[in-house]
Amino acid sequence: MTQARDIRLAALPVLAIAAIGWWITADRMQGMDMGPGTDLGSLGWFTGVWVTMMPAMMLPSLAPKATVPFAAGFLAPWLAAGVVAYVLVQGVRSLDPAFLAWDEGGRYIAGGVIAVAAAWELTPAKHACLRHCREARVPEISASREVRDGVVEGAFCIGCCWALMAALFALGVMSVTWMVVIAALIAIEKLWPSERLAEGATVVVLLALAIGVAFFPGQLPGLTVPMSEPMSMTMAM
Numbered sequence: 001m002t003q004a005r006d007i008r009l010a011a012l013p014v015l016a017i018a019a020i021g022w023w024i025t026a027d028r029m030q031g032m033d034m035g036p037g038t039d040l041g042s043l044g045w046f047t048g049v050w051v052t053m054m055p056a057m058m059l060p061s062l063a064p065k066a067t068v069p070f071a072a073g074f075l076a077p078w079l080a081a082g083v084v085a086y087v088l089v090q091g092v093r094s095l096d097p098a099f100l101a102w103d104e105g106g107r108y109i110a111g112g113v114i115a116v117a118a119a120w121e122l123t124p125a126k127h128a129c130l131r132h133c134r135e136a137r138v139p140e141i142s143a144s145r146e147v148r149d150g151v152v153e154g155a156f157c158i159g160c161c162w163a164l165m166a167a168l169f170a171l172g173v174m175s176v177t178w179m180v181v182i183a184a185l186i187a188i189e190k191l192w193p194s195e196r197l198a199e200g201a202t203v204v205v206l207l208a209l210a211i212g213v214a215f216f217p218g219q220l221p222g223l224t225v226p227m228s229e230p231m232s233m234t235m236a237m
Helices: 002-028 043-065 068-095 102-120 124-134 143-172 176-191 195-215 232-236
Strands: none
Touching: 002 043, 002 068, 002 176, 043 068, 043 143, 043 176, 068 143, 102 143, 102 195, 124 143, 124 176, 124 195, 143 176, 143 195, 176 195
């Protein structure tokens, strides 16, 4: 009982960091949602946004088994992943491929990215990473060990959630609405008692979103439909 109470108390600062991340992210993203193909801006600006997005989205599902040093280590791989995503997206965007425009093939590519995310949910690699993420963890005494364990957990989390983050790019990476949806799916997968039911629910939601983006974008609640901007980021992801 005492150990469980200590774990809950240790989680409070992590939840506070997540709440601050949501507040800052919502404030910075006002008016920034341009839907699929949103311009990422400069690397410095995007990194600043990403650094607040990741605590907001990832730490709530991590809080039951995390301390602040652990969370810091956990977020380091996600920061690196964000930089890699930026480079890929901007690299494709610089080519300015016309067929990625929304009124050409953009919406089908965006829908395809989300469908790939749904397919990833059914792979053995996804199952292995998710199983690791769901394992209970007792905080260590050493802060340095906490950070190291957090880095390892963050790497497994990328293996588990990279496709969901790709789906976020396909829906609109600067949309707080879609951030909430993807963060909810991540939390359900990691915290819902039944792993299979959680994965199944995620697959259903992603497939519904893929169909909506590709074939009924104007009727999909929460989706900002681009005018005719290149879908470079969804292609890259």
